[in-house]
Amino acid sequence: MIGYEIFIRSFADSNEDGIGDFKGIANSVEYFKRIGVDLIWLTPHFKSPSYHGYDIIDYFDTNSSFGTVQDFKNMIDTLHENGIKLVIDLPLNHVSDRHPWFKAAMRGEKPYEDYFLWAQPYFNLKEKRHWDEELIWHERNGKTYYGVFGGSSPDLNYDNPEVVQKSLEIIEFWLNLGVDGFRFDAAKHVYDYDIKEGRFRYDHDKNVNYWNLVMEKAGEIKKAKGEDVFAVTEVWDNPEVVDRYANAIGCSFNFYFTEAIRESMQHGGVYKIVDCFQRTLGRKSYKPSNFTGNHDMNRLASIITKEDERKVFFALLMTSPGVPFIYYGDELGMRGVYDSTFTEDVIEPFPWYASLSGEGQAFWKAVRFNRAFTGASVEEQLSRDDSLLKEVVNWSTFRKANEWLTDAWVENITHNTFTTAYTVTDGSNGMRVYVNISGHGEMIEGINLKPYEVKLL
Numbered sequence: 509m510i511g512y513e514i515f516i517r518s519f520a521d522s523n524e525d526g527i528g529d530f531k532g533i534a535n536s537v538e539y540f541k542r543i544g545v546d547l548i549w550l551t552p553h554f555k556s557p558s559y560h561g562y563d564i565i566d567y568f569d570t571n572s573s574f575g576t577v578q579d580f581k582n583m584i585d586t587l588h589e590n591g592i593k594l595v596i597d598l599p600l601n602h603v604s605d606r607h608p609w610f611k612a613a614m615r616g617e618k619p620y621e622d623y624f625l626w627a628q629p630y631f632n633l634k635e636k637r638h639w640d641e642e643l644i645w646h647e648r649n650g651k652t653y654y655g656v657f658g659g660s661s662p663d664l665n666y667d668n669p670e671v672v673q674k675s676l677e678i679i680e681f682w683l684n685l686g687v688d689g690f691r692f693d694a695a696k697h698v699y700d701y702d703i704k705e706g707r708f709r710y711d712h713d714k715n716v717n718y719w720n721l722v723m724e725k726a727g728e729i730k731k732a733k734g735e736d737v738f739a740v741t742e743v744w745d746n747p748e749v750v751d752r753y754a755n756a757i758g759c760s761f762n763f764y765f766t767e768a769i770r771e772s773m774q775h776g777g778v779y780k781i782v783d784c785f786q787r788t789l790g791r792k793s794y795k796p797s798n799f800t801g802n803h804d805m806n807r808l809a810s811i812i813t814k815e816d817e818r819k820v821f822f823a824l825l826m827t828s829p830g831v832p833f834i835y836y837g838d839e840l841g842m843r844g845v846y847d848s849t850f851t852e853d854v855i856e857p858f859p860w861y862a863s864l865s866g867e868g869q870a871f872w873k874a875v876r877f878n879r880a881f882t883g884a885s886v887e888e889q890l891s892r893d894d895s896l897l898k899e900v901v902n903w904s905t906f907r908k909a910n911e912w913l914t915d916a917w918v919e920n921i922t923h924n925t926f927t928t929a930y931t932v933t934d935g936s937n938g939m940r941v942y943v944n945i946s947g948h949g950e951m952i953e954g955i956n957l958k959p960y961e962v963k964l965l
């Protein structure tokens with residue numbers, strides 16, 4: 509399986525309003541097949557006031573800019589007819605401050621008041637997030653509520669069983685509509701405030717219990733249809749914490765993989781890669797999801813600027829165990845620098861054409877990093893024999909011929925300064941991978957490697 513993250517607004521536009529939509533995605537099936545993608549992760553498609561969609565107004569309706577629920581259903585049918593699965597991004601930790609539940613809660617209406625967390629006299633209301641300086645308590649109209657992702661995204665109160673029940677109804681609704689599973693947003697934030705002590709604290713035990721409950725419910729619904737559920741977590745933490753969530757959910761994004769390879773290539777040594785592979789790709793009871801990047805980080809091509817080096821990144825990705833994910837456009841070399849106050853630079857329109865003009869091309873915002881005729885379009889990449897896209901297609905073909913990699917693990921890792929060698933195996937199949945991340949010839953275990961060469965034996 510090869511996954512592909514799509515930011516809907518930026519991918520493919522079917523009705524010439526410049527905004528990517530469901531029908532545009534359905535119309536792109538040939539491209540997915542060409543690059544070997546058979547699992548799509550859509551960023552939130554729900555009714556929402558923001559361009560990114562992570563603050564939801566209605567969990568049971570779509571963003572009308574992308575299409576209706578029926579359009580969404582038609583898109584799933586088209587993807588399924590072509591052997592492509594679809595998982596949706598589900599932010600359950602918080603809602604939009606414009607969600608009817610929150611509006612009713614602010615009016616003091618039951619039962620919605622108990623859907624949210626309100627300040628108690630002994631809470632430290634000046635507490636800031638540990639990863640930046642943003643406040644987690646927000647005052648409005650004389651009431652103070654909890655919102656770890658800001659005042660416009662109040663957290664739901666999962667100590668209220670009714671909220672837990674609601675979240676299960678949301679899961680049931682979308683599974684019945686035909687989605688194959690979920691990418692669970694902010695999975696460790698569901699229970700992240702200690703009411704007794706009045707301070708921010710991840711409660712991993714409670715979170716993992718909750719996700720077990722969710723997966724049990726999702727599994728039951730899918731089983732009744734004779735299908736499996738695929739879910740992946742977003743837990744940006746050290747590998748030992750990730751393991752706990754991944755065991756409950758079955759698959760987890762391996763943030764350390766992305767960071768380690770990027771860093772190793774920037775610094776010109778494989779040490780981080782070796783540490784990462786040892787800690788995250790050994791034998792596990794779940795599938796790791798290694799990935800090129802996502803909407804919350806700098807784009808791969810803005811960090812690894814040489815195309816030859818990005819080819820090495822893709823080689824490492826496609827020879828690694830689990831379910832690899834490509835962030836839309838990374839296969840073309842799209843660029844973008846992440847800024848937490850202006851995230852639009854890493855979600856620019858997918859460049860189908862060199863001129864950025866033609867059928868299906870989205871253009872909902874002005875582009876800064878991926879302008880016309882800069883080489884990172886499908887059209888330009890397909891017209892060049894040694895392009896990154898062509899290399900990605902070759903690796904996808906390799907991956908399809910070696911589906912056993914999904915349930916494999918890495919062992920016997922050795923390394924020099926610029927090279928590493930490792931075995932990928934599932935117990936019955938196996939291969940040894942030799943990697944040279946440098947621009948000069950190297951040798952490891954008696955194997956000669958050309959600059960940026962990856963050899964499989």
Ligand SMILES: [Ca+2]
Pocket residue numbers: 521522523524525526527528529573
């Ligand atoms: Ca559109």
Ligand SMILES: [Ca+2]
Pocket residue numbers: 601656663664697698699700701
């Ligand atoms: Ca929370």
